[in-house]
Amino acid sequence: MADPSPDVRAETTSKIAAQYDRKFPRMTEAERKLAEEIFRRMARDAEVLVREALAANLKATPDLPRDLAVALAKDVDSVSLPVLKYSEVLTDDDLIEILRSENAAAKQVAIAQRPTVSTAVADALIDTGNETAVARLVANEGAELTEAALGRVMTEYTGSEAVAESMARRPSLPATISEHLVSAMAKKLESYLVSKHDLPADAAANLILQTRERATVSLLSRGAQGADLEELVFQIHVNGRLTPTLIIRALCVGDIAFFEAAMARLANVPMKNAKKLIHDGGDLGLRSIYEKARMPERLFSAVRAAVQICGEGEYDGGRNDRERFVARIIERLLTQFEDPASKMTQDDIDYLMNKLRQLAA
Incomplete structure (x- = not known):
């Protein structure tokens, strides 16, 4: 009260937030309720510095009131990104609404990096057209990406090297997606050999054919069986690669x-x-x-x-x-x-x- 500057308010917010954790209770229930009202006041503070301190200290608090988490998640990027990336309080509906909001590119990238991303949120991220966010999503091992979702990524982001690299580094991919990725990479490599190394087109095509087939056989060794194997063979056939x-x-x-x-x-x-x-x-x-x-x-x-x-x-x-x-x-x-x-x-x-x-x- 003696010094109500933004710096002091931010410091005070951090101190109160540090005591607010049910796992290590340092407050009575009444004190917690009072702390939550203080947080709500700070979330409306005109100074971004104060709201940043609040978000940084409460981003991973599992029992934070949802209305407060949503308010912080919808704030300016410097406030919202830590909450969007780590808060377990936000629901899929909250996240999807934010993904679809205007000027949400940075928020989309943060959501793509959450420890877990549900199939619904992953689908909404793919819909955004945000190449950077989708590349982060594909690289995220905690993202629940269905085969259909991965197929959409391959189709809708076919020209993105960042997305392709993330896809190639993903530890587990359905065989059909792997084969599609192998073929796409082979075409790029063939073009590169012809244009950059003056390799005759026929020689480049033959070299790439052998390389692609070796890669395809290698991914087959991962054990595609039954309907998955038949689907893979069908895909290879319709694309003229069988x-x-x-x-x-x-x-x-x-x-x-x-x-x-x-x-x-x-x-x-x-x-x-x-x-x-x-x-x-x-x-x-x-x-x-x-x-x-x-x-x-x-x-x-x-x-x-x-x-x-x-x-x-x-x-x-x-x-x-x-x-x-x-x-x-x-x-x-x-x-x-x-x-x-x-x-x-x-x-x-x-x-x-x-x-x-x-x-x-």
Whole structure:
């Protein structure tokens, strides 16, 4: 009262706020009620410095009255941002209302960085068109992002390097989103190689194709199964990326499930029928679906050998088991090619061995 300056009011606010915590009670209930009225007065203080002190000290208080938390969250950025980022008192409806308010760019970024972000708030953030906020949202491991939400991000923020980088760094992504991201990055890299390094377009395209297929096979190893795997295969197919080399690359590292789904998609047969044809115990079923899928004839021997090896057992779990699996396939093929009955020309053998070396690389 002797010195009612903004600095003193801010200091007083900080001191009272420091005592206001139910976890470490230092006030009686009556004193707490009085403190809350003081906070409400300070929240209307004309001096921003006072309101900043209030927000900084109460931002993570779990039992702060909601009306006070909302008032601070709607204040100028220097007051609102700490509360928006940390307060557990604010509801999803409160946050969504603030996200949709005018001149809320900084507030949107703060909300995107909350320890947890619900699916409803995440969807509202994506709607804002705020590239920085969406990049922070995607990078936030505490954000509940559905596959549909991630798909929207990939579609609506396709030109944003910040969003793409955050997406790539996210520790867990659905296989369909990962594949889409791999393809998008591959296109950018191909353009860069041609424009910056004078690499012929055909050479760049071939290099990127191999790199993209390796990346796709790598993400398949994370275990997409059932409907998720079929959805992934469908996405790859409709985008023109379900190539024979990708299918054989996956098969030659032991991913029989992807091979089955790919054959079913390309041959346009139900999955259960595709499995029966592939594993019917002879060549007729496999050859039938292989031809219906319009796969290259010169690679059929490799496919048959890989299917047989896959049927003999899983990986042994040892070091470099994928590399050893590919080596077994090459060894098996070399043995088969020595048989005159294989009916493969030297050109076919050279072509196939070149492809298998690429797979093993």
